[in-house]
Amino acid sequence: MEISSNSSTDLRNFFGSAQSLVRATSTGRLDIMGGVADYSGSMVLQMPIKEKATVTIGHRNYNQLHIKSLDLTENNEVFIDLEELPRDYEEAHKYLFEIEGGDWASYLVGCYLVILKEKNARLGGLDILIQSEVPFGKGVSSSAAIEVAMFKALGELYSIDFSGTELPLLAQKAENLVVGAPCGLMDQLTSYLGKPNYLLPILCQPDKVYPSIKIPDNLYFVGIDSGIRHKVGAASYGDVRTAASMGYSIIAQNLGVSKQDLKVAESNLLPYSGFLSNISPSQYETNFSRLLNSMYGKEFMNDFVVVTDPLAHVKADTYYNIKASTEHPIYENLRVRLFTEMTKVLNNHNYVDLLPLMGELMYQSHESYNKCGLGDEHTDILVEIAHAKGAKSGVYGAKITGGGNGGTVCLMVYGVKGLLTAKEILNIYQKETNQEGLAFFQS
Structure with missing residues (x-):
């Protein structure tokens, strides 16, 4: 214009x-569920913010x-x-x-x-x-x-x-x-593509966008900034992404895919179409969990040689947390799908009874970030304050967002009481940590 x-x-x-x-x-966006599992083909659930x-x-x-x-x-x-x-x-x-x-x-x-x-x-x-x-x-x-x-x-x-x-x-x-x-x-x-007051489900294989889901009245997703700067280009984010690709390579080679085929094959010809998130948790636990161990990059290159992710860079002297980084997208994809299906139901029922279940999925997602190495003590403090406030204060869930390593925590809150508690959580956090923080609200 x-x-x-x-x-x-x-x-x-x-x-x-x-x-x-x-x-x-x-607009910017608030990561409700999915986060760093996007590069492994997970379903993610996102929301635009006002800014x-x-x-x-x-x-x-x-x-x-x-x-x-x-x-x-x-x-x-x-x-x-x-x-x-x-x-x-x-x-x-x-x-x-x-x-x-x-x-x-x-x-x-x-x-x-x-x-x-x-x-x-x-x-x-x-x-x-x-x-x-x-x-x-x-x-x-x-x-x-x-x-x-x-x-x-x-x-x-x-x-x-x-x-x-x-x-x-x-x-x-x-x-x-x-x-x-x-x-x-x-x-x-x-x-x-984000729309105000709607959640956007995306299947990152690579870009299947599902119909937006209306956020019901009285339910709010609030972002609280930890004051700790997050960088997507930070080594730990890249290392976790690389470790996930290493895990996929180990699984694929165990299934009989040659190193050469991993290099040149189209993703749709590879096991699980090339995406960790297409492995169900039950398949993973039964067939693959015992295959994965942490190791140095040089050990991986000696035994497995190749990764399929073009943005994964295996560094010889870096120690990779392969198992946790591989498990995260497998379990996160299930968590996001469950959360998304429950969100669809919210507009048609008296939904308050579903919120504790959805909140538990958020808390599980947060802990999975920590296991990968993408957590931060400041975001942990915010999540712990939110958990302590709990449903009685209108707060049902909390998790670190996006790439982790600091940045913002997403809260799921209900009603005016929940919004007031979100502001209280920010104030308590600022007093405890001496960190400046911001709050982000849905557009």
């Missing part, structure tokens, strides 16, 4: 008065990307010479992370580069202004909000059409290959 004449001072100062501008927005990222772009006469963030106070303006920007994704990643401000700008430049290559688009220089209400490092998908908004803006400015789930798939590619963060797809799908 065109920006009206009453645009903000920031817009007038950054863009020329005669520039034709396009603005696009996208949005806004990207405004306009044509630039120079062959440059001029990018400014209104959310940063230092290194908040970057100039990228398009003749110097590598077209290869890996080389572009190296180039961007060697220049001042290139780390945060990579989310936008990555989108530009992906649309240039994957859509064979003819693009030119741009002025790009970004402002986001979605706080960075809180586990509520600030990166996906920025990427989806950027793709929307580019699509409108250059009249580029996207079909189905193409836009979020391209946004994930930008984050995986240019930013260098091995995220799954649920964040971009939710930022693009």
